[in-house]
Amino acid sequence: MFAPRRRPLLRAAMMGGAGYAAGKRAQRTSYREAEQEQRISELEQERYAQPAAAPPPPPTAPAETAPAAGGDLVAKLGELKGLLDAGALTQDEFEAAKAKILQGG
Numbered sequence: 001m002f003a004p005r006r007r008p009l010l011r012a013a014m015m016g017g018a019g020y021a022a023g024k025r026a027q028r029t030s031y032r033e034a035e036q037e038q039r040i041s042e043l044e045q046e047r048y049a050q051p052a053a054a055p056p057p058p059p060t061a062p063a064e065t066a067p068a069a070g071g072d073l074v075a076k077l078g079e080l081k082g083l084l085d086a087g088a089l090t091q092d093e094f095e096a097a098k099a100k101i102l103q104g105g
Contacts, residue, residue, distance in 0.1 A: 076101050 076096060085092040 073101065 080089065080094055080097050083089045086090070089097070
């Protein structure tokens with residue numbers, strides 16, 4: 001018969017309190033987000049303000065390389081001797097090429 005007695009004031013107070021708490025939470029969140037955005041923009045400005053790093057120096061060419069392995073050296077000299085014997089090289093050309101090979105060039 002009688003409807004259960006409701007407590008509208010209590011419900012209104014609870015809803016109001018919940019709304020207040022949600023608003024405060026949203027305010028804190030937006031404040032943190034604004035701080036974070038500001039710090040990010042400051043860091044980006046610092047990063048762009050710094051001069052770019054100098055490019056690394058070009059690699060230096062190695063000094064003179066060691067003479068080729070013994071087998072390779074002998075093969076080149078043998079090839080030169082064959083050209084000399086075949087008449088494709090003169091004695092002076094042979095001597096110049098041999099000196100160049102022995103110097104490592």
